[in-house]
Amino acid sequence: MSPREKALIERYRALSPEDRRTLETFAEFLAARSPQSPSREAYTEPLPIPRPEKETVVRAIQRLRATYPMLDPRVLFHETSVCLSRHVLHGQPAEAVIDELEAVFLRHYQRMKAGG
Template sequence: MPTQKKLPPEQRKLLDLYSMLDEQNRLSLMAFAEFLSARGVEETKSEPEPLQTFKPIPRPESESVVKAIKRLSESYFMLERDQMFSETSSLMMAHVMQGRGAVEVIDDLEALFERHYQRYRDGD
């Protein structure tokens, strides 16, 4: 019998919980995990674009909530993600856990990022 590396208790618990979920909830958990991991990746930009030439990345015809968050984070790279985490997480959870539609959640995410961008421009 091959020896297996023992997982730390928190990883074992996560795997146990994952194995108890149905397929839809597994997909939701994976989407949320992708969202959480994306917020930890800090991109380095050399020089930010001048405010007057800023143009967000256009929204594709169909897009997942996770991909929308990644697109908006890339577009609005100058914003502090920690300041928006609570609101972004709430919207993501409404989609994943409560079944709120992706298009509606993405609309709200775009409004959230735009609102924070306007505060950034105004110096708040």
């Protein structure tokens, strides 16, 4: 384990349980936004991945990234991180944030299809 990893673990252990959950949620978000497939261009239509009845915001981001593999996650990063922080830091209900995320991804997809 590197010194940076050890320091990160020490910081994590010093956090309150609530702050640990926030850090874990943010770490999941960062992992979800990293490029996973270099073949985004191969997809032209969204994949039919249904929205589960109960879903976390981070899982919704992961699902939407899988649904819209043709979208560049770096382009979506700012808007998705704003939505996630509204949920994690400001307590906006997950369902409302997920509705907003659905709209963000759809808007980006429609813009891409229109050529802009």
